[in-house]
Amino acid sequence: MMIRLENVSKWYLNDGKQSEPVLYELNLTIPDRQFVCILGPSGCGKTTLLNLVAGFITPSRGHVFFDDAPIEGPGPERGVVFQDANLFPWLTVRKNVEFALRLRGVDHNAMRDTAGKYLDLVGMASHKNAFPHTLSGGMRQRTAISRALALEPKALLMDEPFSSLDANAREHLQDELLKIWQHQQRTLIYITHSVEEAAYLADRVIVMGPSPQNIRGDMLLQSVRPRKRSSEEMRNATAELRAALDSLPCCV
Amino acid sequence: MIRSVIRSFIPIFIFLVVWQMVAFMVSAFRGVPFPTPWATIMKLTALLGGETLSDHTLYRHLADSIVRWLAGFIMAAIAGVVYGLFAGWWRPLESATYQIVHILQLIPGLAWIPVAILVFGIGETATVFMITMTAFPPVAINVLNGVKRLDTTFVRAAQMMGAGQITMLFKVLLPGAMPSIISGLRIGLGNGWRVLVAAEMIVGAGTGLGYSIIQARWTLDYASAFACLCVICVIGLLIEHLVFNPLEKRTVERWSLQREE
Numbered sequence: 001m002m003i004r005l006e007n008v009s010k011w012y013l014n015d016g017k018q019s020e021p022v023l024y025e026l027n028l029t030i031p032d033r034q035f036v037c038i039l040g041p042s043g044c045g046k047t048t049l050l051n052l053v054a055g056f057i058t059p060s061r062g063h064v065f066f067d068d069a070p071i072e073g074p075g076p077e078r079g080v081v082f083q084d085a086n087l088f089p090w091l092t093v094r095k096n097v098e099f100a101l102r103l104r105g106v107d108h109n110a111m112r113d114t115a116g117k118y119l120d121l122v123g124m125a126s127h128k129n130a131f132p133h134t135l136s137g138g139m140r141q142r143t144a145i146s147r148a149l150a151l152e153p154k155a156l157l158m159d160e161p162f163s164s165l166d167a168n169a170r171e172h173l174q175d176e177l178l179k180i181w182q183h184q185q186r187t188l189i190y191i192t193h194s195v196e197e198a199a200y201l202a203d204r205v206i207v208m209g210p211s212p213q214n215i216r217g218d219m220l221l222q223s224v225r226p227r228k229r230s231s232e233e234m235r236n237a238t239a240e241l242r243a244a245l246d247s248l249p250c251c252v
Numbered sequence: 253m254i255r256s257v258i259r260s261f262i263p264i265f266i267f268l269v270v271w272q273m274v275a276f277m278v279s280a281f282r283g284v285p286f287p288t289p290w291a292t293i294m295k296l297t298a299l300l301g302g303e304t305l306s307d308h309t310l311y312r313h314l315a316d317s318i319v320r321w322l323a324g325f326i327m328a329a330i331a332g333v334v335y336g337l338f339a340g341w342w343r344p345l346e347s348a349t350y351q352i353v354h355i356l357q358l359i360p361g362l363a364w365i366p367v368a369i370l371v372f373g374i375g376e377t378a379t380v381f382m383i384t385m386t387a388f389p390p391v392a393i394n395v396l397n398g399v400k401r402l403d404t405t406f407v408r409a410a411q412m413m414g415a416g417q418i419t420m421l422f423k424v425l426l427p428g429a430m431p432s433i434i435s436g437l438r439i440g441l442g443n444g445w446r447v448l449v450a451a452e453m454i455v456g457a458g459t460g461l462g463y464s465i466i467q468a469r470w471t472l473d474y475a476s477a478f479a480c481l482c483v484i485c486v487i488g489l490l491i492e493h494l495v496f497n498p499l500e501k502r503t504v505e506r507w508s509l510q511r512e513e
Contacts, residue, residue, distance in 0.1 A: 133507065
């Protein structure tokens, strides 16, 4: 069992006072190589959950385990793709991807090769010398994915990575992400508020709602890939997820 | 092109006209000779041609001033950037020292004179000390704020990739805070230059532009004093155009980081 959250509660401090818990007594286990979508309205703790697994924050109560070891902080075995690509603006595309490799002390040529390989994988090889601000949102997000992949992480954590892209670019990148994931399967947690996205991508969809009961649904999607966006199966899955979401109060 | 050249000369032109009018009025109403732009330029030409001023050439004064200034400024810049990075990154250091830096910033440069003379005696070191003390706080405060205001997601991304403390400080926080670093250095350099000229007038190093200005006053050679002022202005403009503008182009603009106002 790869990622395990045990009785995790999380609240934040505002002016020294505890807020209402964002997550309350949450239990969740994600096995190896599963593609999990976390679906829910905004404000119900999806990002908090991801940040806990990434190690950016620590639980107020409870424990988070990765490969049976407690998570003590962020690390390259858990690659994160942030909502706003979040590349370093002072580095070129290639240098952004090489950043982590350099830290690992990979020698110069191997570093070039690895960065080149992962940039190629996301179709960014021809832009490797561009600075991030000259790229479109989709290109930045591709680079961010290749940066996370270059870590060769055991798990990939993605926080609404395509939500700021236009519909066309989003579908395109979803397909590429699936291709990459099928090519080298690793555990993938993917946060989204889009029912269609969850139904199209995931092996398993976790529907989240506001605490105290954060997990409102846990669905396995059995349909084989490649899935067709307009198929009957897709429509049924979407309808089912939407029904689960509609029963939730709006968190905003 | 021609239009923009003309436009950039307009402020200089206005300045010269006002100067000429002031010179005319002071001469007319107070009966004392006030150097006109023309007289100043003639004097400046003579000084640039090698005429001595307080026993030395203008070049010697200029060179001595610049050496003192750079010595003080470089120390302040290094100390300020290093302090700002560490204090911005490590909260306990910030809370333990921030007040001190703030108080330092409130002390006018010339107020360091007694301290400088007591510690270093009259001379070079005292001047350099004063420059360092007045250039340090703006650099330190700007760098610190720049680091603190840096988007936390950059820090998280670096941690996720396994960055250690040193990498974080110099590969993430330093470039990320570059807009604030540049504006801090700008203010620091200006502060240093101002206190340098004043310090030379009082701590009395025997050479330097500030020293020359105050000497020219005793000898009623006001045109020379004005010529030195012109040199000071030109140096300021050169620094802006040769140092800060290119630095900004190579970093902040190239990366499209916002320059703070």
